[in-house]
Amino acid sequence: MNSGRTILTGLTMILAATTAACAGSAPKAAVANESPSAPARDYGPSGAPAQAAPASPGYYGGGEGAVGQSAPPPPSAASKSSGDDRSAGAARRSESVAPAPQERPGLGTEWGETRRSSITTVPFVRADGSSPFATSSLFYNDEEGARAMANAAGYRRFSSGTVNTAGSAIQVGLRDEGGHFLSGFVAGGKSYIVGEPGHRYTIVVKNRTDLRFEVVMSVDGLDVLDGKTASFGKRGYLVEPRGELEVDGWRQSTDAVAAFRFGSVRGSYAGQKTGDTRNVGVIGFAYFHERGTNPWPWTREEVERRQEANPFPGQFATPP
Numbered sequence: 026m027n028s029g030r031t032i033l034t035g036l037t038m039i040l041a042a043t044t045a046a047c048a049g050s051a052p053k054a055a056v057a058n059e060s061p062s063a064p065a066r067d068y069g070p071s072g073a074p075a076q077a078a079p080a081s082p083g084y085y086g087g088g089e090g091a092v093g094q095s096a097p098p099p100p101s102a103a104s105k106s107s108g109d110d111r112s113a114g115a116a117r118r119s120e121s122v123a124p125a126p127q128e129r130p131g132l133g134t135e136w137g138e139t140r141r142s143s144i145t146t147v148p149f150v151r152a153d154g155s156s157p158f159a160t161s162s163l164f165y166n167d168e169e170g171a172r173a174m175a176n177a178a179g180y181r182r183f184s185s186g187t188v189n190t191a192g193s194a195i196q197v198g199l200r201d202e203g204g205h206f207l208s209g210f211v212a213g214g215k216s217y218i219v220g221e222p223g224h225r226y227t228i229v230v231k232n233r234t235d236l237r238f239e240v241v242m243s244v245d246g247l248d249v250l251d252g253k254t255a256s257f258g259k260r261g262y263l264v265e266p267r268g269e270l271e272v273d274g275w276r277q278s279t280d281a282v283a284a285f286r287f288g289s290v291r292g293s294y295a296g297q298k299t300g301d302t303r304n305v306g307v308i309g310f311a312y313f314h315e316r317g318t319n320p321w322p323w324t325r326e327e328v329e330r331r332q333e334a335n336p337f338p339g340q341f342a343t344p345p
Contacts, residue, residue, distance in 0.1 A: 096252025
């Protein structure tokens with residue numbers, strides 16, 4: 026069932042000094058937000074607004090300091106210690122003490138420093154509110170970990186750049202602080218990006234089509250906008266036709282994000298916030314097209330129809 030959705034667009038403004046490669050205005054970004062007070066409107070070919078689809082309950086992102094439910098910071102050491110104190114007595118009374126969890130190797134994504142990033146809302150209606158037209162993922166790790174993951178399937182190394190997805194209609198990649206794309210490995214149909222502990226990165230999505238689309242993104246299994254468990258029903262960023270989107274952190278408000286920084290698995294935002302690190306090491310993308318558009322005309326049926334075309338359907342020529 027189609028649902029009205031409102032998308033947030035904005036201009037990312039970097040507080041820290043940038044290199045020459047990153048100089049100039051930053052690319053526009055977009056965030057989807059369902060609004061009960063401002064339902065999305067579907068615009069037809071004539072440009073006149075058509076009847077709006079009903080909007081699901083949600084949050085309006087126009088206010089200062091909040092975009093719906095923004096991602097909360099990981100719990101502080103003080104809040105952890107209070108819980109630890111309450112459980113310490115029970116632990117001491119226990120005859121058997123469970124062994125300490127083993128430190129997992131490799132990289133996770135930490136909650137980094139605050140960076141300025143302002144957004145606003147624009148209308149957008151999904152063709153299908155719950156089913157993306159394509160999905161993709163990027164796995165990341167340190168050099169040793171990425172090579173070990175790729176070795177399991179036989180791999181090839183690729184230089185810095187983006188990875189094609191959705192039938193080459195979309196390109197995705199991770200960009201470092203210097204504005205360069207990170208390199209990695211390709212194995213078994215999966216892409217493994219190599220990062221370094223402590224380094225900041227951004228997520229880049231390039232639209233190679235003439236249509237705009239919405240992309241819902243997750244890092245380590247958490248939605249990049251509200252910091253909760255990722256799902257297709259969440260809001261997403263809007264990518265303009267032939268445009269580029271760069272997302273540089275977990276959204277804290279309409280004006281700020283917490284930077285993505287490579288760190289330990291235990292120190293990851295997912296580990297600190299939920300204690301669950303099962304999905305650490307993967308970045309997810311779900312792409313939704315706008316109602317009334319068709320970003321991928323080559324369906325399975327159309328491909329099969331082409332493959333079954335008969336070059337000699339008749340034996341003899343007939344009059345017109």
